[in-house]
Amino acid sequence: FHSQAKGKAPNAEFRVDEAKLQLEAPVWKDVYFYSEVDLATREDPDLHLYLSQIYLDFDNVSGLWGQDGILKVRAGKFYIPFGEEYQLRYAIDNPLISHSLSDFWGNDVGLELFGSAGQFSYAAAVQNGGVPDGRDYNADKSIAGRIGYDPLSWLHLSVSAMRTGAL
Numbered sequence: 001f002h003s004q005a006k007g008k009a010p011n012a013e014f015r016v017d018e019a020k021l022q023l024e025a026p027v028w029k030d031v032y033f034y035s036e037v038d039l040a041t042r043e044d045p046d047l048h049l050y051l052s053q054i055y056l057d058f059d060n061v062s063g064l065w066g067q068d069g070i071l072k073v074r075a076g077k078f079y080i081p082f083g084e085e086y087q088l089r090y091a092i093d094n095p096l097i098s099h100s101l102s103d104f105w106g107n108d109v110g111l112e113l114f115g116s117a118g119q120f121s122y123a124a125a126v127q128n129g130g131v132p133d134g135r136d137y138n139a140d141k142s143i144a145g146r147i148g149y150d151p152l153s154w155l156h157l158s159v160s161a162m163r164t165g166a167l
Contacts, residue, residue, distance in 0.1 A: 016040045018090060020052070030059040053078050053107055062115065074112040074125075080105070081112060081123035082144045082160045108142060121148040121158075129165035140166040 001009035019039035036053040055076025062070035110127030129142025148158035
């Protein structure tokens with residue numbers, strides 16, 4: 001990395017931008033366990049062990065009534081479904097050299113409903129809100145959601161909203 005004198009990397013440094021350990025395993029039909037441990041992230045300059053995500057995915061709940069992909073459920077600690085960039089969080093997947101300016105990102109404990117139907121997709125989550133250790137010590141919850149629309153194969157539009165709850 002090398003930036004101008006007032007940038008984040010004025011000394012042309014080498015660095016580990018991201019290192020993760022991930023485990024994904026099927027539990028039973030359409031149910032999956034996922035965990036992710038961060039060793040290094042671009043947001044934190046120290047090398048450390050941090051439990052980033054751990055959840056159960058119920059991959060095709062709507063398949064129970066014959067409508068594949070419309071409803072999926074996630075329960076545990078996962079990324080807040082706000083914006084589009086949380087879906088391309090990893091450096092290897094993200095086409096941008098750095099995160100965008102509007103990258104509102106974090107993870108939290110809660111429940112998420114998501115899926116798609118035709119040209120539309122959605123995600124909605126209720127999570128603790130505001131505290132990184134999974135406990136918030138109040139009953140007020142964070143609510144986040146995203147609705148996407150793909151009118152053409154090359155065009156994706158979306159809108160997101162979030163209420164953080166008591167911080």
